[in-house]
Amino acid sequence: MGRTGGTGPDGGRAARLLARLALLALIGSLVVLLLAVGDGGLLVVGSGFLGLVLCAVGVWWFVAHRGAVRLLGVLLAVAAPVGVLVLFSHEGLWLTALILCLCWGAALACARAALRRSRPPRPPRAVPATPPKRPVLIMNPKSGGGKVERFGLVERAEALGARVILLDPSAPADVAELARGAVAEGADLLGVAGGDGTQALVAAVAAEHDLPFLVISAGTRNHFAMDLGLDRSDPSRCLDALTDGE
Template sequence: MTGTGGDGIVAARWLARCAVTAALGSVAVLLLGLGDGGLLIVGGGLLGLAACAAGAWWFLAHRGLVRLGGAVLAVAAPLAVLLMFTMDGLWKIALFATLLWGVALLLARGALRGTRPRTTRHGRTVPGPRRPVLIMNPKSGGGKVEQFGLVDKAEKLGARVILLDASTHQDVTALARQAVAEGADLLGVAGGDGTQALVAAVAADHDLPFLVVSAGTRNHFAMDLGLDRTDPSRCLDALSGGEELRIDMGEVAGRPFVNTVSFGVYADVVQRPEYRDDKAGTILKLTPDLLVGEGVRRLDARVDAERLTGQQALLVSNNPYTSPDALGGGGKRPRLDGGELGVLGIRVEGAAQAADLAVRGSLSPALTVTTAHGVEVTADEPDIPVAVDGEALMMPAPVVCRLRPQALRVLVPHDRPGVVVPAPPVNWRLLFDLAVGHGTGTTTGAHHG
């Protein structure tokens, strides 16, 4: 990756200084307003947040009147806090302190982002392949193969295209192996991430380069490789020469994955046939059973030498995500060649823990964020639901996840948008070190909630 130069660090230090000043300013506003209710603002705000989270828990984990009460509380709590601020005349102090805090967070993120690599990782420049074979799924992404004329463009660039027959489920691993046996010197996929992973594994097994064409719906793998997700045809430019990156691949129970493996509540919900057509409805229908009812499934995991117990949801990723947004699918991985799995576990057993998670965030014991070389997930049942790159599967427990470091050669075009390095979570200790000139604002990353 491109490093951050001296100028970058200087700018980051100044941003960190401004961030710390704004944060102290926000605290000062509250302290100065103590007599006028500064403490009430902090207490009331935190109480409102905790009540909102508790309401959200009751809404998700129960049905009937308790669910209704939870929904009312989740909406009413923040409204009540706002009303209290307005009636007590505290709103000016609250607004000013909140604005200052918001500015502090923005500056802090800017400072921490500034200490990270800003542009795309550059690989080895290589000539185009001579016998590339691309597997294309005409149904992926709602028909992007046809929409972007991918077959034509690929064939003009010398590739052989295998178009999947959308009417039956085809064994893409067998198709890829056959292509290799017939002399392919590159394998590629225009399709979803599940298909990408299966063919990438064949490429990795034969040490052949792999081409990702972002023709799926979500294209998380393409995003973290810095490829264009809006126009998949641009990925094909690499066929006439590009850059080769070596990245890691994940493996779960011997099956390859490029992004994530999910266990617990989410994996359970996506198994249901009705989920595809009605995501929110299915979640609301199932969560009471899955969180506190008969369907509750507790997972234990050995994460390297450490043990996690009684988790409700567990996400294992090919390299760590920068924030718990990964659970909602919005996270990003700054690199795919770090040699470690990301691990994110959640264990919330009641409204009080939900409130604690909302208030303390990643410091709450309900959340575990760490990295590992190997993860073994156990459960009380013989088979457990597992979502592998979004695909719903059942696997016999225990399920072992591991990483194949640097196993995959990926060919990417020279001209690509690049990875937008996400801002890391705000860490005030690092920021303070950066501001006073001791640190560089970077950390090895993992922490346990």
């Protein structure tokens, strides 16, 4: 995957500047809509605001999701502004439509450039990992509406030789201390079936002790799993890493 800019000081400043320019372009489009009240009436201006909101929703779906939802986000992000421009042109607001088009185009271009410059460096090439001998997995039965039980994660993990620490929802525990205790007892891999917050706590402990970390996508959002390219629809597939990891 190509990369423009970087996460160094210069790349970070450039990304922030481009993000601010994208925001200014969006604000400019709002100002144009407000100025169009006298020419097109509230109905036309309201349609413009609705189109702007739908476009933002489409962009968010494109960034935060994959598959059919991401495709729908692309269609929405394109169709919403096109519909607004057609409506404005039909009402004779050619100049307003042109300025809105320029503002939205500048906002999208700056936002895209900011995202490209803020990308982290390309990760090292994946290589096969030695299967762990004493893996320990911490599982939250409440995460994702009960995915641990629904996908039989405890039974599958134990069948693959892992020791499972099942959290008690009625007695909140210090997850990081549980992970450190597992390391003290000889764990050579740490893993979590839970939300991104729990993942982060245990990942920090794994990093402290230079141990491999297994992400099981049993949370609600699973942003970390998405970044890693894991299957978020079936968390049990993540357990394959116990025998065939990278």
